[in-house]
Amino acid sequence: MSEFIPVFAPLLDGNEKKYLEECIETGWLGSNGPFVKKLEQEFSVFCGQKFGSCVTNGSSALDVSLRAMKAVYKWEDNSEIIVPSFNIISSAQSCIYNKLKPVFVDAEDNTWNIDTNKIEEAVTNKTKAIIIVHIYGLPSNVKPVLEIAKKYNLKIIEDAAQAHGQTYYGNKCGSFGDIATFSFFTNKHIACGEGGIVLTSEENLYNKINYYKNLCFTKDKFVHNDLGWNLRMSNLQAAVAYAQFEKLDRTICIKQHIGNLYQKLLKNIPAHLSISQTEYAKNHYWIFGIVLNDDVKFNAKTAINKLAGENTETRPFFFPLHKQPVLKKLGILDNIKRPVSEKLYERGFYIPTGLNLTDEKIEYISKKIKRLF
């Protein structure tokens, strides 16, 4: 197979084109457009939250969420936020930008989600919230997090950027957080290139989010009582995201088919694969991950390079947040080890799950992976 196989590819065979045409024909380009409103209304209902507010992307969704919470709940500077150490930089960064301190909790060895047994020991009298991230399409174990949050009066930010339409014991991901955030980046289940949404059922939070994301404009146009950001999402982006939302079920089906076929083809390799299900959910395989066993003589980087030579794009797993050079530089790290996150980075990588992937390609990729060993 000489054709390059990208790690992700969107499927744009629904109403994407039609809705974009509507934007042009009606002249609605901006963030007040009808697709933005429809997406906000319907996606929030779909996830069991009252309000939705579209923003520029998943990272800015976290920035504005923490800022709104800090303002509404009157958190002091340096309040602590519990964050999974196995995760992209955005959640830690949002804490820092909001003068909050991220406190990192290690991952579970099997699901790669936050280890809920280790959250309580990270709680101090400064802790105000827990950010849970449904890693790679499999939900975090939400129930114990809710219990800890209740016990210590903590808020929950649910980063569901990797889990659109996913459920936990039958309830939608995005329904559990005081705030839930999603990304609509090109590789997401709902993709529009760049985009995101914040969901909440708290009107106070919703109003603050809308205020901060729109440069803190007030009724008295151009008079500002606070500094905000422009985090508005255009109607063009919402048009595509809405078309993608309409066929989310099918997207999940395709992803599950891809994941199940990889499970079958790769079951005997000396590695831990993305698990197919837990007690509370079936995997949606936003990505399909492979963590090399300890006794395998090469690491993830070697595997990635070898597969690149076979025209197969892969990606490394997240670099653990508690090891990030930038956080060291900012002096906000401790010396606690998070061995699972560290191992996942050393030994883990993920393989193509683009929505246009044929069975033939999956078989080709699997064959190349098996040859690594």
Add this chain to the structure above:
Amino acid sequence: MSEFIPVFAPLLDGNEKKYLEECIETGWLGSNGPFVKKLEQEFSVFCGQKFGSCVTNGSSALDVSLRAMKAVYKWEDNSEIIVPSFNIISSAQSCIYNKLKPVFVDAEDNTWNIDTNKIEEAVTNKTKAIIIVHIYGLPSNVKPVLEIAKKYNLKIIEDAAQAHGQTYYGNKCGSFGDIATFSFFTNKHIACGEGGIVLTSEENLYNKINYYKNLCFTKDKFVHNDLGWNLRMSNLQAAVAYAQFEKLDRTICIKQHIGNLYQKLLKNIPAHLSISQTEYAKNHYWIFGIVLNDDVKFNAKTAINKLAGENTETRPFFFPLHKQPVLKKLGILDNIKRPVSEKLYERGFYIPTGLNLTDEKIEYISKKIKRLF
């Protein structure tokens, strides 16, 4: 006329639809897409700069520009940046977010642009740069600014968000700054709902801008040496912006027609109108502004409210930055008066210049305005 007349409306009769179809057919949604690249390459050449980097909007363009300059030129915290006091909040905000101090200079009475005679007295040994903004489609008087910048070794950020395709003595706006920024907001000459671009001819600045706007990702994916933002613009937005860029000349023609007709119809009202030309440029009328004479018994707010009752949308002029409550709260204001900016806000407003405006509507609006007096 019972139909509501909005203050702005885009004209989407070019290749907008075709290029959006191309995005869907090729699957290119994200910020690496071909329209982003084409726009960056061709718009920078058009403006006489070497590099272009698309971002989420005009405000974030300023944020990332000042951050890049601060890093490349090693400016200390609290360095001073000269900013026009008659202006939207974004430029002041970008200074503050980058721990720089905005120092406000009043506007000229006739052009509403920064008063270049007052810049030099605002320069201190902490001054590092001047932000010039081409207000409402008429260029700032760039030459004296360049001279002051040279004399005191200051950098120039040219905010050309209101002046796409405009020229100053025949040279393109956007060509003068060490960095130039543009917005592609719905009401701009090049409109895609939300979007923006940063231009520069300095490779160091360009690299830093690309680094900060993409979460400070490095070659070692997911390892971060700095905290950035996600300010990436999607290929969808770029597709529309590129189609708009192709017909910028016509857009400017339409705007000038609208402006010239208003000039003719409103020439006798007791107000100062957007001037049609200066020694160095013809007005592009991004907006058409009206500043009520001192002896008119009502102010801009009254005019705005009365015209709203006639189904005619208008907007107030900028609220002067040196009076912003948020800046007072942050303790960064002085007690210097900027009487021109203050008067412009009290007495000024702008009237519809949507690209779909018919002569009939312009006549209707002008009649309603004349009746105010």
